[in-house]
Amino acid sequence: SQQGEEDPQALSIQEGENATMNCSYKTSINNLQWYRQNSGRGLVHLILIRSNEREKHSGRLRVTLDTSKKSSSLLITASRAADTASYFCATSGGSYIPTFGRGTSLIVHP
């Protein structure tokens, strides 16, 4: 069964706006990762946040993790048309197998 569940399923915004995606999960985790997938291609790793971290930044990306609420958010600031993609969260617990959610489809209109 899926561990992480992304919300919303789809998001449509204008270039320059910020995009926020959320991920909720059910069991305790060691880390949570966010990936991007462009139109039916392979996934690209964006950022990893460990269970003892609360926030991480990478360029225009900001990830937060709230282990008490079992949730994470991915914020993309000043979005660009090239950010159009599907975004997945993946959680890892005791095993070495990240469990992926169904993803959020983001469309950024130029």
Added chain:
Amino acid sequence: EAGVTQSPTHLIKTRGQQATLRCSPISGHTSVYWYQQALGLGLQFLLWYDEGEERNRGNFPPRFSGRQFPNYSSELNVNALELEDSALYLCASSLLARSYNEQFFGPGTRLTVL
């Protein structure tokens, strides 16, 4: 440095046939993972190989099998193909380290079963 490569890019088979998909990990990576991504769904974990051994498998029937070679490349075999096996099959590799691992994905093989 070359990334994860997969072949073929596309594969069209008919029901009942067998399919073989191949994956070459990033140099130095010993772990290879296989995932199935059916249309509109997230990634479903299939198999994990590390150092030539199958370490874990997902909730898939035995007709999904594979192996990892001494050079750490891997093969996924799907026997007795069914229509619902049509999907994008993604391979990922990682350098296993403690309790976390960043996976590097290949471009995928799109399998169509007619």
